[in-house]
Amino acid sequence: MSLLRLLPVRLRCTTMSRVTVVILTYNRAPFIAEAIQSVLEQTFRDFELIVVDDGSTDDTAAVVSRFTDPRLRYIKASVCRREPPPSHVFEQVALAADAENGEYF
Numbered sequence: 001m002s003l004l005r006l007l008p009v010r011l012r013c014t015t016m017s018r019v020t021v022v023i024l025t026y027n028r029a030p031f032i033a034e035a036i037q038s039v040l041e042q043t044f045r046d047f048e049l050i051v052v053d054d055g056s057t058d059d060t061a062a063v064v065s066r067f068t069d070p071r072l073r074y075i076k077a078s079v080c081r082r083e084p085p086p087s088h089v090f091e092q093v094a095l096a097a098d099a100e101n102g103e104y105f
Helices: 031-039 061-066 085-099
Strands: 020-024 046-054 073-076
Touching: 020 031, 020 085, 031 046, 031 061, 046 061, 046 085, 061 073, 073 085
Parallel strands: 020 046, 046 073
Antiparallel strands: none
16 A cells, blocks of 8 residues: 655646646656656647656656746655556556646546
């Protein structure tokens, strides 16, 4: 059984976006900025971006916190890791689904 604790960096949006984009991550500080920037640079602008961090122990949170775009939200889940990270994908998606405001997820 996993122990989950949510630590949102930004408050939940009160307006509905057309699309919710989710990035799942674990210890990917060197790559997360490029992934976030790629989403933020899309020509379609009516979206929210939720980054779900599955308990990273590197600088992932610090990298995400450098972004100031109000469409970006960060959720860090503290998970008891008894199995490799892929086993937690369902839990990460469930966290994003609970936090999303988009018409399309």
